[in-house]
Amino acid sequence: MTSPSMPSLEDPRLVAIGLGLLAHLVFKTTEPRQPRVWLLLLIGAPTALTISVNYAFSSVTTTVLSVFTIYFATLLTSLALYRLSPFHPLAQYPGPILHKLSNFQMVRVALTGKRHLYITELHKKYGSHVRIGPNVLSVVHVDAIAATLGTKPGMPKGEMYHSLQLPNTPTSLVGTLDMAEHAEKRKSWSQGFTPAALKEYDPIIQRRTNQLVRKLEQQVGTIDLGKWISYFTFDFMGDIVFGGGFEMIREGDTRNLWPVIIMAMKAGSITFAVPWVRGLASLLPMADDFKRMLSFAAERVDIRQRRGPISKDLFYHITDEDSVTGRNITPPEIPPEIMVAIIAGADTTSSVLANLFYSLLRNPDVHAKLKKEIDGAFGPDEDTLDVAKLQNMVYLNACINEALRLFPAVPTFISRSPKVGGGPVLVAGRVVPEGTNILLPFWALQRDARYFSMPDKFWPERWIERTFYNEKTDGSNTTFVHNQAAFCAFSQGSQQCSGKALAYREMRVVVTMILKKFDIAFEEGYNPQDWEAGLRDDTVIVKDKLPVTLTVRARRA
Numbered sequence: 001m002t003s004p005s006m007p008s009l010e011d012p013r014l015v016a017i018g019l020g021l022l023a024h025l026v027f028k029t030t031e032p033r034q035p036r037v038w039l040l041l042l043i044g045a046p047t048a049l050t051i052s053v054n055y056a057f058s059s060v061t062t063t064v065l066s067v068f069t070i071y072f073a074t075l076l077t078s079l080a081l082y083r084l085s086p087f088h089p090l091a092q093y094p095g096p097i098l099h100k101l102s103n104f105q106m107v108r109v110a111l112t113g114k115r116h117l118y119i120t121e122l123h124k125k126y127g128s129h130v131r132i133g134p135n136v137l138s139v140v141h142v143d144a145i146a147a148t149l150g151t152k153p154g155m156p157k158g159e160m161y162h163s164l165q166l167p168n169t170p171t172s173l174v175g176t177l178d179m180a181e182h183a184e185k186r187k188s189w190s191q192g193f194t195p196a197a198l199k200e201y202d203p204i205i206q207r208r209t210n211q212l213v214r215k216l217e218q219q220v221g222t223i224d225l226g227k228w229i230s231y232f233t234f235d236f237m238g239d240i241v242f243g244g245g246f247e248m249i250r251e252g253d254t255r256n257l258w259p260v261i262i263m264a265m266k267a268g269s270i271t272f273a274v275p276w277v278r279g280l281a282s283l284l285p286m287a288d289d290f291k292r293m294l295s296f297a298a299e300r301v302d303i304r305q306r307r308g309p310i311s312k313d314l315f316y317h318i319t320d321e322d323s324v325t326g327r328n329i330t331p332p333e334i335p336p337e338i339m340v341a342i343i344a345g346a347d348t349t350s351s352v353l354a355n356l357f358y359s360l361l362r363n364p365d366v367h368a369k370l371k372k373e374i375d376g377a378f379g380p381d382e383d384t385l386d387v388a389k390l391q392n393m394v395y396l397n398a399c400i401n402e403a404l405r406l407f408p409a410v411p412t413f414i415s416r417s418p419k420v421g422g423g424p425v426l427v428a429g430r431v432v433p434e435g436t437n438i439l440l441p442f443w444a445l446q447r448d449a450r451y452f453s454m455p456d457k458f459w460p461e462r463w464i465e466r467t468f469y470n471e472k473t474d475g476s477n478t479t480f481v482h483n484q485a486a487f488c489a490f491s492q493g494s495q496q497c498s499g500k501a502l503a504y505r506e507m508r509v510v511v512t513m514i515l516k517k518f519d520i521a522f523e524e525g526y527n528p529q530d531w532e533a534g535l536r537d538d539t540v541i542v543k544d545k546l547p548v549t550l551t552v553r554a555r556r557a
């Protein structure tokens, strides 16, 4: 017999504690991702208990409050104790306590738009390996690149990629975690970036760049160069994805698509630490915008399908119109896949180009040197640039690489996860348990003094002087460091950026044509520091206005 003052097993408080512990066990062992399981565990279980104990407490309200409070207090305490305990698989790794406790701490950081700076600071404080979530390890070390991204085949993508998935749509190439499935999808994408395919895009790059230059010539006073570059990259992606369809340079963003894309990127960034939340995305206020974006893609796909191919655009390759890869893409899979191409290709390239122009304006010596190289290579009236010549322009390519190093378009998103069942792996000298999400923040890596001398300085010469030499920086002799293995702006391995070669071709033409045509200066009174302060890490680097004045250059003798 139990004494009246001792709680018995029938005591609803004890049952609530037991259920709370059980819920933790379910969360820990099964890591449920479906919203309905979450609802069952968080609402269903305590509600069922409340109903079953009826009026165990003085009133219905007290019963509800007591059961829910005890249940959640037990669940959260148990979760917290486990996550901070020496029994947790990542217990050996340093990191802020709040991050070890919950992924929502990174959601808070994402909302500020400064995750790239925040994570860089964490690494300065804690070292190469930092625990930034209960099950997330951020690693900034050159050896981590081969270990995770690898050359063949590397690790599967981390579940963070689900945050790029549009709600209720088939999984696109980017969001595909299963490596065999990814490799299958990737085959058709790769057809779109063979040397022969790239050659077909060259006249399109040139035509769109010439259109941009003509449009810029018509502008008077201060312009937002970043906006015009974004219009260009969007139009160009429309051209190569389905043979045209956007005319932002000509008409502006009449359908308000750019803000929707930025918003999708922002939503991806916020849910990046809690990708399972995407299951609830259809309930979010921006759901209508997502639908609008997808229906726009579906509309373009429909037009392109009815018209058929006029040239070998990306649509032609991705949907295997020439039956080379045998990919059997179903109609619902096409719009999200197409949307990915546009977002992956337009946002990234426009961000790097805008950062490059900003860096040139901040570094007049570099700006002048680049113009000199361009003027030496092309006459003022040449409006079809020789692609091979551009590829061999040493300083131009060094400037582009330097912008990619200092301002990687995807600064803190790339992640990989050692397969569950495959055992622990060694990442940059430390053992990482299977199933851990490993984040590779390229912003921090590419600004790490262990790999690049004067890491925060825009200094294209570092790409040219590859040999080690002693350089005087602060009066002391320091060894020049340039470790190209730590340059990852396009990622590496079998799942790296498919559009890398295309992006270089595009950026070379745009930079050359604009510098050939215009003298550029910041708008009078503009504080250049506003630029870097205004950069946001919303999955890709999202830029603020770049206010400049353009003057058509005087004819050169």
Ligand code: HEM
Residues within 6 Å of the ligand: 173, 174, 175, 186, 189, 340, 341, 342, 344, 345, 346, 348, 349, 352, 408, 409, 410, 414, 415, 489, 490, 491, 492, 494, 495, 496, 497, 498, 499, 500, 502, 503
């Ligand atoms: C300067 C411009 C660009 C940069 C910095 C960039 C960077 C990246 C990065 C870092 C990734 C992630 C790779 C990973 O998860 O490991 C990626 C993926 C991707 N990018 Fe780019 N990108 C650029 C331009 C382009 C262009 C022009 C296209 C053309 C369509 C493109 C298409 C893609 C695709 C399809 C993926 C997904 C690859 C996969 O999952 O297999 N990107 N890009």
